[in-house]
Amino acid sequence: NAGVTQTPKFQVLKTGQSMTLQCAQDMNHNSMYWYRQDPGMGLRLIYYSASEGTTDKGEVPNGYNVSRLNKREFSLRLESAAPSQTSVYFCASSERAGGYNSPLHFGNGTRLTVT
Amino acid sequence: AQSVTQPDIHITVSEGASLELRCNYSYGATPYLFWYVQSPGQGLQLLLKYFSGDTLVQGIKGFEAEFKRSQSSFNLRKPSVHWSDAAEYFCAVGALKYSGAGSYQLTFGKGTKLSVIP
Numbered sequence A: 001n002a003g004v005t006q007t008p009k010f011q012v013l014k015t016g017q018s019m020t021l022q023c024a025q026d027m028n029h030n031s032m033y034w035y036r037q038d039p040g041m042g043l044r045l046i047y048y049s050a051s052e053g054t055t056d057k058g059e060v061p062n063g064y065n066v067s068r069l070n071k072r073e074f075s076l077r078l079e080s081a082a083p084s085q086t087s088v089y090f091c092a093s094s095e096r097a098g099g100y101n102s103p104l105h106f107g108n109g110t111r112l113t114v115t
Numbered sequence B: 001a002q003s004v005t006q007p008d009i010h011i012t013v014s015e016g017a018s019l020e021l022r023c024n025y026s027y028g029a030t031p032y033l034f035w036y037v038q039s040p041g042q043g044l045q046l047l048l049k050y051f052s053g054d055t056l057v058q059g060i061k062g063f064e065a066e067f068k069r070s071q072s073s074f075n076l077r078k079p080s081v082h083w084s085d086a087a088e089y090f091c092a093v094g095a096l097k098y099s100g101a102g103s104y105q106l107t108f109g110k111g112t113k114l115s116v117i118p
Helices: none
Strands: A004-007 A010-013 A019-025 A031-038 A042-049 A065-068 A074-078 A087-094 A110-114 B003-005 B010-014 B019-021 B024-026 B032-038 B044-050 B056-058 B064-068 B073-078 B087-096 B104-108 B112-117
Touching: A004 A087, A010 A019, A019 A031, A019 A087, A019 A110, A031 A074, A042 A065, A042 A074, A042 B104, A074 A087, B003 B087, B003 B104, B010 B019, B019 B112, B024 B073, B032 B064, B032 B073, B044 B056, B044 B064, B044 B073, B073 B087
Parallel strands: A010 A110, B010 B112
Antiparallel strands: A004 A019, A019 A074, A031 A042, A031 A087, A065 A074, A087 A110, B003 B024, B019 B073, B032 B044, B032 B087, B056 B064, B064 B073, B087 B104, B087 B112
């Protein structure tokens, strides 16, 4: 049982380049999330998708776009990467958006460096 | 808006010693409260959760947490730490941003890194 799978695991970009981070879950969860983790900042929500066909901004959405491709997949796109986007990105999923009985299940992260 | 404070950035304990990690939250109503653990190079794993009922909740790996409404706290404890508990621990509060589907928001604290001395 793979759970939440993120690709790639590592990526180095030059300023201005674009890339898409991929995320897929095999738990038939309705909701999916993208977080970034920076030292001393904890996890901050970038975007989330409460259900297939919907997306909404989180705490730090600027510079990112997302696509909920289907129920399984939720991608994060950086159109023009900036050094401030150097971070570890985590995808997560939950059975539904919110609620005590819908804890998040996390992938292992993508470590992105923008030079 | 809800917020979470973990006052201790880094804690070091000896193996076999007891552990308490502090978490304070701010939210106007009764929140959902969670503790997650992150091992190096890994994603976060749920340790335990609380919404209502008994204020002392048990989790995996021998951890427990106590909700104290009067102190707005949800501290994580373990009676005897093992070397494998070395990791970063995150407290999180979940609350409704607004009514309706998709309105739930989970806010994380900045984390407490636990080191264990053999």
